[in-house]
Amino acid sequence: MSKIMYSACQLPGVNMPLLCIGSSRTEAHNALQNWALIKYRIRILMVLLALLQSVAGRSTCLTPVMEDTAHQLLAFSTVLQDHMVIQQNKPFTVWGRAEKFAKVLIEADWMVDGQKAWVAVRADADGRFRGILAVPKATAHDYRPHQLKISSHNETRTIKDLLIGDLWFLSGQSNMQFAVHEMLDSTEIINNANAHIRLLNVALNFSATPMEDIQGNWQICTPVSVRDFSAVGYSFGNHLQQRLDIPVGLIFSGIGASTVQAFVPEKALAADAVLNKTYLTPYVQDPKSRQEITAGFSFEKVTRPFLLYNALIHPFIPLSIKGFCWYQGETNYKDRAAFARATITLIKSWRAAFKQGCLPFEFVQIAPYAHEKLDSTLTGDAYFREVQASVRYLNNTYMALTLDVGNPSNLHPKNKRPVGERLAAIALNRTYNQLQVPYLGPQFQYVAFNHHKAIIHFEPETVSSGLMTHDGRPPRDFYLAGSDSVFYPAQAVIVGNTVELMAPKVATPLFVRYAFYNYPVTNLQNKAGLPAESFRTDNFLEKKADY
Incomplete structure (x- = not known):
């Protein structure tokens, strides 16, 4: 043998x-x-x-020769790339992958307290590493490019052309996704693309579990790169950059037709009894939740809970940012019972995930839209705007108005520059402490009735510049009701910083509504150009016929 x-x-x-x-x-x-x-x-x-x-369980001399794979594994996170903006004056987390347990040296070329920023860390058993660098405060008119280097096992990776400034995270659905080339005055805006801005358009993805990586490239803002970027987002960033004179980075990570629950973490939905019952449990019980999830778009898929959070938000949570801008709501407009709760949960969960305190959160109220029913008695969207407005009472949370820039026949109005600039005005006043910048339109304070008249008074700080209409015509979209609770159009006249109302069919007015229906395109504003906010003095329940 x-x-x-x-x-x-x-x-x-x-x-x-x-x-x-x-x-x-x-x-x-x-x-x-x-x-x-x-x-x-x-x-x-x-x-x-x-x-x-x-x-x-013992060694042997017959050991195969293994190739050193450190150089294949060493990499920055896909979030960290050439041309990005590093958030000023905050600890900057650098993360990525290396050989397991390998030592990784992280070095930046910027100076902090007279020394270059660096740190040495060791990758964990899965090859993940993370280190934190100090970042100096941005200086006005300083657009010098920087670089960041990671080294391990004699291998080096470098990202270049980094600017130190402010980084804002933008998300939401189609009105935030709406591109620069689709907006009013797009040719002028594109031709004057602001090169001190950096842009990241994140590719659509979905995931049942939290993801670490993204697809999409940081780009210098040019006439080519800005065309397909968020019109609201770019208008916001451009206005900020011109006022602050520092680099501004903008990340857009959202998708049209999406719901609020799609951007809320699964654990946050599960922890809230109402949201669990409304959104999470029905999805978990649906056979679709057990199907393989692909990256392609579908109107149904972008409404599912938590999938977009996992793919589009979670990969960014180690990143230092300045704040959030959010424009969403149209898909949830019939879902008011849980909407405010879901939005507040989204805000709280994002702040908790990013671990940077109470980050500024700015959002946009939905624009006027008739839903193909030109009937001024339909008020579903008005009630929805009322729900949206309630969210801003959360600390460091603010709302920009769109009542004067809507289009009753188009869910996606093209006049996006004022929307972005109003978000920027909020940031300048509330986040950057430029208190001289007005950011609020006229807000209702109280109504005084005098026989057949109603006199509307506004919060003094919102009309300090005075009242006016942007078209020189009398204010429109005011309604009065008497004891029969039926609202009739009112004639409005600006008197100082008040508006006086009369309605021929209402002898003794008891209730007032302003812009309280689906598609008002208003003209009342303060002299800073900020529109008056819709309001009502009644507490009537919505009619089911509104749908």
Whole structure:
């Protein structure tokens, strides 16, 4: 019976020692004539050796030569790229992958307290590393490019052309996604693209579990790159950049037709009894929740809970940012019972995930839209705007208005520049402490009734510049009701910082509504150009016919 033995042998033309297997040395020598057979037997032997080692629990001298794969593993997170903006004056987390347990040196070329920023860290058992660098405060008119380097096992990766400034995170649905090339005055805006702004358009994705990576490239703002970027987002960033004179980075990570629940973490939905019952449980019980999730768009998929949070928000949570801008609501407009709760949960969960305190959260109220029903008695969207307005009472949370820039026949009005600039005005006043910048339109304070008249008073700080209409016509969209609770159009006149109302069909007015129906396109504003906010003085329940 032939005896199996192992021997180390040198194959012709090969420097690396290999192992031959056969019944004798003679047979092994003969096998050298068949190179393919030898390679096959070597592979079998290595598998056997691995099995023997795992069973015996001891080392062996027959150890395969392993290639150093550190250079294949060393990488920045896909969020961290050339051309990005680094958030000023905050700790900056640098994260990525390396060989497991490898030491990683992180070095930046910017100076903090007279020294270059650097830190040495060690990757964990999964090869993930994370280090934190100090970042200096941005200086006006400083657009010098910087670079950031990671090194491990004599391998180096570098990202370049980094600017230190402010980084804002933009998300929501189609009115935030709406591109610059689609907006009013797009040619002028595109031709004057602001090169001190950096843009990241994140590719659509979905995931049942939180993701770490993204698709999409940081770009210098140019006439080419700005065309497809968020019109509201760019208008916001451009206005900020011009006022602050520092680099501004904008990340858009959202998708049209999406719901608020799609951007809320699964754990946050599960922890709230109402949201769990309304959104999470129905989805978990739906067979769709057990199907494979692909990246392609569908109107149904973008409404599912938590999938967009996992894919579009979660990868960014280690990143230092200045704040959030959010424009969403149209898909949830019939879902008011849970909408405010879901939005507040979204805000709280994002702030908790990013771990940077109570980050500013600015959002946009939905624009006027008739839903193909030109009937001023339909008020569903007005009640929805009322719900949206309630969200801003959360700390450091603010709302921009769109009542004067809507289009009753178009859910996606093209006049996006004022929307972005109103978000910027909020940021300048509330986040950057430029208190001289007005950011509020006229807000209702109280109504005084005088026989057949109603006199509307506004919060003084919202009309300090005075009242006016942007078209020079009398204010429109005011309604009065008497004891029959039926609202009739009112004639309005600006008197100082008040508006006086009369309605021929209402002898003794008791209730007032302003812009309280689906599609008002208003003209009342303060002299800073900010529109008056809709309001009502009644507490009537919505009629079911509104849908």
